[in-house]
Amino acid sequence: MTDLEQNTKMPASASREPTSWRGWIERELAREGSCISAGLIRIFIALNLMVRWCEDLLLYRATNPPLFAVSCVFFVVTFLMLIGLWSRVSTVLSALCALSFVAYFGEEAAHEKWQHHHCAILMIGTFLTAFLPCERSLSVDAWLNQQKHGGTSTHQGRGPMWALWLFRIQLSTIYFWTAFDKCYIGFFRGDRLEGYFRQYYLGSDAMAGQSWSFVWPILSVSTVLLEFALVLLVIPRFRKWLLPMGIAMHGIFYTFLPIATFTTTMWTFYVALFTPDEVGRTVRRLL
């Protein structure tokens, strides 16, 4: 972070209040802001990629030459993405690796674990990160750039942040469709949540009729309502109320269910809900 970064003002066009939808869209697409949130997202996504796939991709596990080759590339590019060296290129290559895991090795080669939507959202998140100026902050690229110009970054730590809207669209879409898909009597009756509980905690020998069986329908309906509500997370005025609930909901999933990186990926997406300058100010305060 440089002094320039801290002192740079928002462009005048970005601060004007638009009078129409078209003006609002144009303003959002032209909006610039601190790149710290882009750097954070890049780092978190890279860590998620590593946690999700590194163990599965250990070289001795590669059962065929294509998987071996992609594994080698994956280890290199995710490390580069993490430290922010050739950030855009390494992010795109990481995304292509993830795409191959989900679309080819997952679907075509029937690697069932990689077909999960946990992997799909991580793959999409990696692609979206490539649209952010993720090399301009919290990266080796930014440091090298600063050194090259005698301690003054030409990037000034700011850049076009329109791609945060892609993350927001993705968040809303996920919540809407997961809630939509749960709208059937089997879920509302609590069967699915009860099934999870039996699968992971009780075993399927546990019979129905427990005195607390009323809990499942309540939890199920609450989950659907909350997920429909979380569609509105992208609207700033609702963020204050919905964000803690969203964080808590994913925290519960993370604690009780083997959902791997899904929770941490969603929390990473939450960074995009804040304006870049909010994130920038907060991180600067923390550092």
Place this chain on the structure above:
Amino acid sequence: MRAVITGAFLLFAFGGAFLRHVVGVRVSALPKWQMFSGKSLDVVRAQLFVPDGEDEVHVAMDRSNTKTVFPLSPALFYPVDLRRVARQACHAHEDVRAKAVRMTKRGWVEFEDGTHNICGK
């Protein structure tokens, strides 16, 4: 260009999921944010049965169907009420093609050939 990318992504994320979730287009490139749907739940339930004289519950399912609709074994999720399963057995489809399987204590499904996973094995 930014507007085009944003519009295209909106179309992919929302429209693609609409095709997959509502219309039922099964193209893996389209986003799908759940591993199940109400329709598949009904189908799978209708195919559960309890053989006479067995202490342990056995279930049967159409492997080809569940592989298409369900990436995971549905019995992992829906052994919820064994009595209900038994009742549904009376209405089970006659053309169940899968072999009998045993549902273990932890909810895993064990096929007659010893495999434990419905997909990819």
